[in-house]
Amino acid sequence: NAGVTQTPKFRILKIGQSMTLQCTQDMNHNYMYWYRQDPGMGLKLIYYSVGAGITDKGEVPNGYNVSRSTTEDFPLRLELAAPSQTSVYFCASSYSWGRQGQPQHFGDGTRLSIL
Amino acid sequence: GESVGLHLPTLSVQEGDNSIINCAYSNSASDYFIWYKQESGKGPQFIIDIRSNMDKRQGQRVTVLLNKTVKHLSLQIAATQPGDSAVYFCAEKGPYGGLTGGGNKLTFGTGTQLKVEL
Numbered sequence: 001n002a003g004v005t006q007t008p009k010f011r012i013l014k015i016g017q018s019m020t021l022q023c024t025q026d027m028n029h030n031y032m033y034w035y036r037q038d039p040g041m042g043l044k045l046i047y048y049s050v051g052a053g054i055t056d057k058g059e060v061p062n063g064y065n066v067s068r069s070t071t072e073d074f075p076l077r078l079e080l081a082a083p084s085q086t087s088v089y090f091c092a093s094s095y096s097w098g099r100q101g102q103p104q105h106f107g108d109g110t111r112l113s114i115l
Numbered sequence: 116g117e118s119v120g121l122h123l124p125t126l127s128v129q130e131g132d133n134s135i136i137n138c139a140y141s142n143s144a145s146d147y148f149i150w151y152k153q154e155s156g157k158g159p160q161f162i163i164d165i166r167s168n169m170d171k172r173q174g175q176r177v178t179v180l181l182n183k184t185v186k187h188l189s190l191q192i193a194a195t196q197p198g199d200s201a202v203y204f205c206a207e208k209g210p211y212g213g214l215t216g217g218g219n220k221l222t223f224g225t226g227t228q229l230k231v232e233l
Contacts, residue, residue: 040225104149106158
């Protein structure tokens with residue numbers, strides 16, 4: 001069972017560069033999410049999607065974009081990397097929106113440094 | 116200087132003892148709560164969840180207790196093992212669904228570091 005797979009695992013970017021963080025899930029989940037985790041802080045929601053073609057902003061969407069063309073994939077794009085975007089990024093998916101026994105499942109993260 | 120929130124609270128327990136990790140949540144209208152375990156370099160791993168219409172739920176070696184009166188959630192781990200060493204954090208979800216506003220998003224706590232001593 002692959003679950004949620006994120007690539008790359010690590011990346012160093014220069015200020016102003018762009019990149020796409022990849023996320024794919026094989027559980028046929030409709031709901032997918034992107035979070036960032038800063039040291040000693042709780043996960044913050046960047047964007048989420050409730051199905052193919054439907055996305056919406058979370059708490060901290062500025063500087064990011066997403067798309068959801070298929071059920072399986074939910075890439076996160078950074079257009080102009082800034083030092084404030086140095087963080088660990090987690091993708092998650094779930095069958096439903098907060099129903100007991102149907103939790104969000106997370107990937108192992110992408111560790112991104114902007115220098 | 117130090118960043119606020121950089122140092123997580125730590126709970127140290129002896130192997131074989133029971134562990135109790137606490138979490139205070141903020142929204143009295145939250146209707147779903149979940150505990151995650153996060154090992155170093157890994158993503159959060161689901162442990163157990165509970166809806167607000169329950170006050171206790173048990174899993175394998177874990178129990179979650181919900182006290183809505185004081186907005187408190189706890190995770191009990193029985194017979195703690197070295198493999199239980201990790202950061203544990205809770206999350207709550209508000210009652211509202213739908214596509215707009217993200218009002219039913221999970222709000223995550225910062226976590227507690229559990230250290231199991233041999």
